[in-house]
Amino acid sequence: MNRVLPAAGVAFEAEADVLIVGAGAAGLVAALAASEAGAEVVVVERDAVPSGSTALSAGLIPAAGTRFQREAGIADSPELFAADIMAKAEGEPDAAVVARLTERIGPVLEWLADSHGLPFDVVTNFSYPGHSARRMHGLPKRTGSELIDRLREAVEARDIPILTEFRATTLFADAAGHLAGIAGTRPGGGEERIGCKALILACNGYGGHRGLVARHIPQLAEALWFGHSGNEGDAVLWGEALGAELVHMSGHQGHGSVAQPHGILISWATVMEGGFQVNTAGQRFSDESHGYSEQAATVLAQPEGKAWTIFDERIAGIARQFEDFRQAEAQGAIVRAQDMAGLAAALGIPETSLAATAAEVAALKRGEGIDRFGRDFRNAPALEAPFCAVRVTGALFHTQGGLRIDTQARVLRPDGAALPNLFACGGAAVGVSGSRASGYLSGNGLLTAVCLGEIAGREAARPVRLDAQYIAS
Structure with a gap:
């Protein structure tokens, strides 16, 4: 059940400055960024243990101009990386978003390494198709499960609560689209409601929803689904109900x-x-x-x-x-x-x-x-x-279409206006691969998960930071 209901008169049992739906790489990175920016953060996750599509991947994140590349003697730049993305997707992605991601992902990986102990290095002994330089960064085991485990440990080290086995079902919004909170179910029955000042959808794509796949990617309607079973299109369905724009849904x-x-x-x-x-x-x-x-x-x-x-x-x-x-x-x-x-x-x-x-x-x-x-x-x-x-x-593996966002990871309506306090990252947000499978450049999925996660977390916490500065003054 994916509903958007009026927020008027709804009482919440708990509150958070920033509430994040989904504890894959996108959600966990968003949690770290928002917490470091001064927000009180809560993450809800439908599974018993955070995993998501990240855990099924090789855990490799492309980034350009990093110190890890320099240590390996690799010359690269964000501009070259952006050009590779746009060339592979034949110019379809939002160029401003691509530029923002390729500029930001390097500092994000270095932040995760320096502040949270993730030991990244570069794959140096083979090249991935479409990349002009060797820029795939990974952890020692080269698995997504290792990446998700290290991110979860970092979140737990900051005492950020992750409410597992919480199945988000309902968003509460006012007439202007301002999100007041969510409702969900946990084992044992009953509904729990959590209020928030900002909501980040880091939940999933829609590859596990056969009906949506048949509608948007009919050629793979019967293909082996190798993504996470929880990718049932929650963000897409909520977004449609909120009047958000969906982009490149066949990607x-x-x-x-x-x-x-x-x-x-x-x-x-x-x-x-x-x-x-x-x-x-x-x-x-x-x-x-x-x-x-x-x-x-x-x-x-x-x-x-x-x-x-x-x-x-x-x-x-x-x-x-x-x-x-x-x-x-x-x-x-x-x-x-x-x-x-x-x-x-x-x-x-x-x-x-x-x-x-x-x-x-x-x-x-x-x-x-x-x-x-x-x-x-x-x-x-x-x-x-x-x-x-x-x-x-x-x-x-995973879908690349999703909610249209801007360079601050804010969810946009068809007229380009941002919903007041809704952000998207990971599979919930449109990727940078365009509308076709051929537009996917190796690592695009984790690029947008990790980088948009950091951007969304920091931006969602901005009102909290501004409030704190106002009170202090």
């Missing part, structure tokens, strides 16, 4: 590399370092390097909706820095053979076809000919025995 992040049937994300390093994908006939079917997001639908269009990613032990060594890949190996998802004939036999695909495909790729890497799909293999090392493969399918 999404897919992934063409989820191990099947194991359900484990396989790093795209398996492709970007010189691997390739074949279908059940042993034939390539696309330019795999264009991006893992758009590759989801491409893989799903193959027979049985599956493909094999072919790589070698050198590439496996690079992918092994990710815990997900190590788990895939431990569960037997990675197949190995000393030659292509043995690999084809293990995969159950035609030996002559796979051998011909491998020979074609090897020739392209030597600069012989032009790939019919447009991929440039020339700088990729040749694959060497032992050869590796993993069976994958395409999946929907």
